[in-house]
Amino acid sequence: MDSAIKGLAVLGSTGSIGTQTLDIVRAFPDDFGVVGLAARRSHSLLAQQIREFRPAMAYCEGSEFEKAFLDEHGCASSNIDDMASSADVDIVVAATTGDVAIPATFAGIEAGKDIALANKETVVIAGELVTRAASEHCVSLLPLDSEPNAIWQCLRGEDRTISKLLITASGGAFRDTPLDLLAGVTREQALRHPTWRMGAKITVDSATMMNKAFEVIEAHWLFGVEWDDIDVVIHPQSMIHSMVEFVDGSVKAQISPPDMRLPIQYALFYPRRLRNPSITPFDPLATGALNFEPMDEARYPCFYFALEVARRGGTWPAALCGADDVAVDMFLDGKIGFLEIKEVIADALRDHRNIEEPTLQDALDAAATARQRAANTVEV
Numbered sequence: 001m002d003s004a005i006k007g008l009a010v011l012g013s014t015g016s017i018g019t020q021t022l023d024i025v026r027a028f029p030d031d032f033g034v035v036g037l038a039a040r041r042s043h044s045l046l047a048q049q050i051r052e053f054r055p056a057m058a059y060c061e062g063s064e065f066e067k068a069f070l071d072e073h074g075c076a077s078s079n080i081d082d083m084a085s086s087a088d089v090d091i092v093v094a095a096t097t098g099d100v101a102i103p104a105t106f107a108g109i110e111a112g113k114d115i116a117l118a119n120k121e122t123v124v125i126a127g128e129l130v131t132r133a134a135s136e137h138c139v140s141l142l143p144l145d146s147e148p149n150a151i152w153q154c155l156r157g158e159d160r161t162i163s164k165l166l167i168t169a170s171g172g173a174f175r176d177t178p179l180d181l182l183a184g185v186t187r188e189q190a191l192r193h194p195t196w197r198m199g200a201k202i203t204v205d206s207a208t209m210m211n212k213a214f215e216v217i218e219a220h221w222l223f224g225v226e227w228d229d230i231d232v233v234i235h236p237q238s239m240i241h242s243m244v245e246f247v248d249g250s251v252k253a254q255i256s257p258p259d260m261r262l263p264i265q266y267a268l269f270y271p272r273r274l275r276n277p278s279i280t281p282f283d284p285l286a287t288g289a290l291n292f293e294p295m296d297e298a299r300y301p302c303f304y305f306a307l308e309v310a311r312r313g314g315t316w317p318a319a320l321c322g323a324d325d326v327a328v329d330m331f332l333d334g335k336i337g338f339l340e341i342k343e344v345i346a347d348a349l350r351d352h353r354n355i356e357e358p359t360l361q362d363a364l365d366a367a368a369t370a371r372q373r374a375a376n377t378v379e380v
Helices: 016-027 043-053 067-072 080-084 102-110 120-136 146-155 179-184 200-208 210-223 261-269 301-310 316-332 340-349 360-379
Strands: 006-011 032-039 057-060 091-094 114-117 141-143 162-169 230-234 240-246 251-255
Touching (some): 006 102, 016 032, 016 043, 016 261, 080 102, 102 114, 114 120, 120 141, 120 316, 141 210, 146 210, 146 240, 146 251, 162 210, 210 230, 210 316
Parallel strands (some): 006 032, 032 057
């Protein structure tokens, strides 16, 4: 591959972040080459992507593409660890959900690859481990999510004299729902996010604000900011993606219409900024007023519970992440109500045995144990 072209391994290529990453590749074909594509589902979409981008490697969980199809497109079957550590890869785009690709992310780091990180679970489950590994191997963790990406942009050129991080939140699907109606909300209602179009799991996490708690955990580890110096505010317009307050009282904000292609492009091209005609800039006159509201513990109990658990450290955040996976699946399957999500998570963590200085395997095991305990809460 031409040395001027960055080689990408896109883990989760058929999901929301993965497909929008490939939109950036289409917009800048002279700057990026797709070395590997990996997906858990959506076999037909992955096949289309292979035809279009002709990667050297491909992986689809639970399915083996016919060798003739791969040979026709100059592609070989690969596991995701080998894909992430391939000599032709410069950036691993970690855009999967869950913890399935965490070992591959570490494989990429150990092979000296920069990680464009959209997978929150990586930092929630193994925050200290992944940031330490990145430092030891002199690679960059490039946040793709709009909020940590916004903080990253605001910190560019600063000397780290931070007073506070202000992470914004849309408020999710039930921001304006009367509290006495939350117990009866449906799956379909929870999946109607007011701003973003995302997968089912992250959309429900946005409704409970568990997703925002995960972003606080991300910010704590990625930017080295103390828990007490990270605040969250409701911002219904979703135009300001995060803010940084400095010790002199100045506040920097990253403002743009809600379009995930912008933070993805920023991460992939960092430190360069390039114009992309398909991305619409912020227009203050067309937007009008920007509003902010305080967080409400009665509306978002998962958020406050999650942060209390995360502050305990060790394997507690990993267990939290695992229990949330199952609780959200139960809600989506109609097995529990919306307000029971937090109860299932709390029950699953009740007997958690913390490991204060875990290995990666310890953290993954803690998440797996919490998943099983969460599943058992309903079976019983």
